Amino acid sequence: MSQLVTIALDAMGGDHAPDMVVQGADVASLRHPEARFLLVGDEPRLARLLERHARLAAVCELRHAEDMVGGDDRPSAALRRGRKTSMRKAIDAVKAGEADGIVSAGNTGALMAMAKTVLKMLPGIHRPAIASTAPTMRGEVVMLDLGANIECTADSLVQFAVMGEVFARTVLGVVKPTVGILNVGIETTKGNDVVRGAARVLETGRLPIEFHGFIEGDDITRGTVDVVVTDGFTGNVALKTAEGTARLYSQFLRAAFRQSLVARLGYLLARRALQGVRDRLDPRRYNGGMLLGLNGIVVKSHGGTDALGFANAIGFAVDMAKHGFNDKVIAEIHQFHADLVAENKAAAV
Amino acid sequence: MSQLVTIALDAMGGDHAPDMVVQGADVASLRHPEARFLLVGDEPRLARLLERHARLAAVCELRHAEDMVGGDDRPSAALRRGRKTSMRKAIDAVKAGEADGIVSAGNTGALMAMAKTVLKMLPGIHRPAIASTAPTMRGEVVMLDLGANIECTADSLVQFAVMGEVFARTVLGVVKPTVGILNVGIETTKGNDVVRGAARVLETGRLPIEFHGFIEGDDITRGTVDVVVTDGFTGNVALKTAEGTARLYSQFLRAAFRQSLVARLGYLLARRALQGVRDRLDPRRYNGGMLLGLNGIVVKSHGGTDALGFANAIGFAVDMAKHGFNDKVIAEIHQFHADLVAENKAAAV
Numbered sequence: 001m002s003q004l005v006t007i008a009l010d011a012m013g014g015d016h017a018p019d020m021v022v023q024g025a026d027v028a029s030l031r032h033p034e035a036r037f038l039l040v041g042d043e044p045r046l047a048r049l050l051e052r053h054a055r056l057a058a059v060c061e062l063r064h065a066e067d068m069v070g071g072d073d074r075p076s077a078a079l080r081r082g083r084k085t086s087m088r089k090a091i092d093a094v095k096a097g098e099a100d101g102i103v104s105a106g107n108t109g110a111l112m113a114m115a116k117t118v119l120k121m122l123p124g125i126h127r128p129a130i131a132s133t134a135p136t137m138r139g140e141v142v143m144l145d146l147g148a149n150i151e152c153t154a155d156s157l158v159q160f161a162v163m164g165e166v167f168a169r170t171v172l173g174v175v176k177p178t179v180g181i182l183n184v185g186i187e188t189t190k191g192n193d194v195v196r197g198a199a200r201v202l203e204t205g206r207l208p209i210e211f212h213g214f215i216e217g218d219d220i221t222r223g224t225v226d227v228v229v230t231d232g233f234t235g236n237v238a239l240k241t242a243e244g245t246a247r248l249y250s251q252f253l254r255a256a257f258r259q260s261l262v263a264r265l266g267y268l269l270a271r272r273a274l275q276g277v278r279d280r281l282d283p284r285r286y287n288g289g290m291l292l293g294l295n296g297i298v299v300k301s302h303g304g305t306d307a308l309g310f311a312n313a314i315g316f317a318v319d320m321a322k323h324g325f326n327d328k329v330i331a332e333i334h335q336f337h338a339d340l341v342a343e344n345k346a347a348a349v
Numbered sequence: 350m351s352q353l354v355t356i357a358l359d360a361m362g363g364d365h366a367p368d369m370v371v372q373g374a375d376v377a378s379l380r381h382p383e384a385r386f387l388l389v390g391d392e393p394r395l396a397r398l399l400e401r402h403a404r405l406a407a408v409c410e411l412r413h414a415e416d417m418v419g420g421d422d423r424p425s426a427a428l429r430r431g432r433k434t435s436m437r438k439a440i441d442a443v444k445a446g447e448a449d450g451i452v453s454a455g456n457t458g459a460l461m462a463m464a465k466t467v468l469k470m471l472p473g474i475h476r477p478a479i480a481s482t483a484p485t486m487r488g489e490v491v492m493l494d495l496g497a498n499i500e501c502t503a504d505s506l507v508q509f510a511v512m513g514e515v516f517a518r519t520v521l522g523v524v525k526p527t528v529g530i531l532n533v534g535i536e537t538t539k540g541n542d543v544v545r546g547a548a549r550v551l552e553t554g555r556l557p558i559e560f561h562g563f564i565e566g567d568d569i570t571r572g573t574v575d576v577v578v579t580d581g582f583t584g585n586v587a588l589k590t591a592e593g594t595a596r597l598y599s600q601f602l603r604a605a606f607r608q609s610l611v612a613r614l615g616y617l618l619a620r621r622a623l624q625g626v627r628d629r630l631d632p633r634r635y636n637g638g639m640l641l642g643l644n645g646i647v648v649k650s651h652g653g654t655d656a657l658g659f660a661n662a663i664g665f666a667v668d669m670a671k672h673g674f675n676d677k678v679i680a681e682i683h684q685f686h687a688d689l690v691a692e693n694k695a696a697a698v
Contacts, residue, residue: 137600147533150541184496184585192499192582217589221597233541234586236533237579240566241587245594248570251486252629253602256622266619273605273612280601 004034005321007314008090008099011041012068013106015304018042021105022049024301024310026056031311032318038099040065041086065089069110071303078110079117087111091118094296100321101297103313108300112148112291119296122326124333127152128293129160130232130300131167132239133286138223142167146289147236154197157181157229161202162332163292164227165209170323171316172226180215180225182234190214194231206343207336246281284309288316292329297321353383354670356663357439357448360390361417362455364653367391370454371398373659375405380660381667387448389414390435414438418459420652427459428466436460440467443645449670450646452662457649461497461640468645471675473682476501477642478509479581479649480516481588482635487572491516495638496585503546506530506578510551511681512641513576514558519672520665521575529564529574531583539563543580555692556685595630633658637665641678646670 009025011018018041025037036059039046043064050057065086069078082088087106093099095118104111116128131144144160145152152160161179168177181199183191188199191214202211212225217238220228230238253274257267267274279285283302287309291298297320301313320326358374360367367390374386385408388395392413399406414435418427431437436455442448444467453460465477480493493509494501501509510528517526530548532540537548540563551560561574566587569577579587602623606616616623628634632651636658640647646669650662669675 135597137597150533182586184499184582217586217591218593218596220590221593230586233533234583237531237566237583238586238590241569241590242566242594244567244570245591246598247567248484248486249595249598249626249630252626253623256626257619259622259625263619263622266615266617266622268615269618270606270612270615273608273615274602276608277598277601277605281598 003322004036005101005318006036006038006099007317007321008038008040008093008102009314010087010090010102010104010106011039011046012065012086013104013303014301014310016306017105018046018049020305020307020310022046022053022056023307024314025060026053027307027311028314028318029056029059031315034322035059035314035318037061038063038090038093040090040093041068063089063093069107071107073107073110075109075113078107079113082110082114088114088118091115091296095119101299101317103299103301103310103317105301105303105305105310105313108289111298111300115291115294115296115298119294119298122293122295122330122333124330124337125159125163125293127156128291129163131164131290131292132288133172134220134239134242135280135286136221136223140172141220141223141226141228142172143220143228143230143235143239144292145230145232145235146239147232148291149232151233152194152231154194154201157194157198157231158201158207159293159333160229161198161209161227162207162336163329164229166325166328166332167290167292168226170325170328171319174226176210177226178210178212179227179229180212180219182228182230182238183214183216186214186216188214198229206339208332243283284312288313290316290320295326297325352671353385354450354667355385355387355448356666356670357387357389357442357451358663359436359439359451359453359455360388360395361414361435362453362652363650363659365655366454367395367398369654369656369659371395371402371405372656373663374409375402376656376660377663377667378405378408380664383671384408384663384667386410387412387439387442389439389442390417412438412442418456420456422456422459424458424462427456428462431459431463437463437467440464440645444468450648450666452648452650452659452666454650454652454654454659457638460647460649464640464643464645464647468643468647471642471644471679471682473679473686474508474512474642476505477640478512480513480639480641481637482521483569483588483591484629484635485570485572489521490569490572490575490577491521492569492577492579492584492588493641494579494581494584495588496581497640498581500582501543501580503543503550506543506547506580507550507556508642508682509578510547510558510576511556511685512678513578515674515677515681516639516641517575519674519677520668523575525559526575527559527561528576528578529561529568531577531579531587532563532565535563535565537563547578555688557681592632633661637662639665639669644675646674
C-alpha cells in the first residue's frame, strides 16, 4: 500500500459549506484511497452529514471548532480573533504534524495571513505565491503568482520559477518542465528591471531549470512552456482576463445556437462534442489555488465551487503531500544558495 | 457633403504590402466617401496596382518614397536613417498638414519613435498610449495602454482615461462612457500606488468623466465599463492572453466537431451561426492600434492583416479625424488644468 497522507479540511469555509466540503471529501476519498481526512468545524453538524457518507466516515476524523472565519472578515481581524475558527484549527493541525496539508474554500486573505503566521515560510523562500493550473493547446500549464504579491523583486520571480518547476514535475508529471517569464515581448531587452533581472539569473543555468526565456500573453494557452512565472498583479489580471474571454466565447456560442431552428438542430447533434469542450475548460477542473512557499501544504479552493471542484482542490493537496513537494523545493533552493556561495568563494580566491 | 478628410498610408508597411494596403484602401474608399488618400511608397509599383482600382485611384494621390522601414529595424536606426522611407514621408505629410492622419502596418517601434519625434505630443499629454477596441458581452470596449509604456505614473493613467473617454464618445459613439482602472480587486484599497493615485484623481469628479472605479480582468469582456485604463505591461499581457484564450477555445471547438460523424453533421447545420461567432470575434474587426496622445492621428495596423483588416484600421483614422479627436482631448486636458489652477488659487486665498 502506498504512503498515507492526511489532509485537514476547513469544513466551514466556502459558500456551500459544510455540505459541499463533506461531499467533496467523499469524492476525494474514492479517488485517493491513500488519503485520510481531518474534518474541522461544527462537530454535531458534521457528524450528521457524515452519517450519509460511510466511505468518507471510515477515513475521516472530526475536530470541533466553535467559530468560523467570515467571507468578509479582514485578514488582520481573523488573525487576531480567529484562534477558535475551523480555518485556524485546520492550519494548526498542519503545524502540529497531525496533517500533511490543508484545503479551505474560505476567505483567501485570512487563509494567507493565518497560514503565513502559523506555518511560516520555507527556508530560502521570501514570499508565498498563489499558483494555479490552466488548460493549454498542449495540455496544462502552472502559473504563478496569481495575486499574493502585487509588487515583486527579481529574486521573488526566481523563487516562483523554482516552485513552479517542482510543481510541474511532481504534481503534473512533466519530466523536464520548461519555465517562461511573462513579458510584453520575447526579446531579452523587453520589459522592466524585475523580469530582466530574474531572466538573467535563470539564464545562468545555476538552477536545474529548463529556462525558455520571455513569453507573451498568448503563449500561456499555446502551451509554449509548462510553467508561467509572473508578478501577482499581472498574473491576477491575466488569469481573470482568460476566464472572462472563455465566458464571452461561451455566451456568443449559446446565442448563435439559438439563432435559428437549423442551428438548434446542429447544436443537438453536436451536443456531446460540445460538452467535451466545456469539460476541458471547466473551471472546476482547475479549482485549486496552491499557496506555495509556506512550510506546509495549503490549497485554496474557489469559494463558490461544488463538491467536484472541491475534490479537485483536495487532489492537488494530496499529490503535493505524496510527492514531498516542499522537501523538493527546499533541496533545490538550498543547492542554489550553496552553489552561489561556492562560486563567490572561488571568485574571491 | 460631409467634411473631407485625408489619410496618409504607409503603402510599404506590413507583411503583404503594398498589395494589401492598396486593396484595403480601396475597401475603405467605398466605406468612407468623405476620405481622400495619400499613398506613400514605391510609386511605379503603386501606380500599376492602382490601375486595377479605379474607385480608389479617383480619390488617391501618390507620393514616391525610395526607401522603407524593415520589420526588424531598430526604432533608433529607423529614426536616424529613415527620412526617405514611406513611413516617415507619410508621417511628414501629417506634420505638414497635407493629411489628417496616418495608417501603417509596419514596424510598431519605428512608427512610435518617428511619430513622437515628428509630430510631438499633444499639449498636456506626457506619454503616448496604444489603444485598441475589443468585443464584450454588451458591445465594445476601448482599452489602453497596450504596450507603449512599460511603467506608468498615476498622472499617465489619468491622461489615458481622458483619451479613452474621448475615443469612446467620439469614435464608438457612447453617449456617457464609463471608465474603469484595471486592478486585482474592486476595493479602493487594492493594488499599487499608481492605480490608487489615478483613482483618487478620477474620483474627485474634476474631469468630466464617469469614473466607475477599479475593475478586474474578467470585467473587460463583461462590458462593465466602456474604457479600460491600465499600464502598458498589464494591458499588453491582458490583450494577448485574451487573444490566446479565444484561439484555444476555437481549437477545442474544431477538434470537438471532428470527433464523430454526428458532431460533423451538427457542425454543418450550425455552420452559419458559428460563422457569426467567428465574425464577432474576428481580430480584423478590432484591427487598429491607435497611438493616442500624439499631435496627429496615428493608427497602427497589425502587420499580418489582410485588406479587410487594414480597411478597418483606416476606418478608425477617418473617424478620429472627422470627429476632431485630438482637439477634444486638448480641450478636456486644458480645462482640467485650468480648474486645478483655479482651485489652487482659491485654496491659497
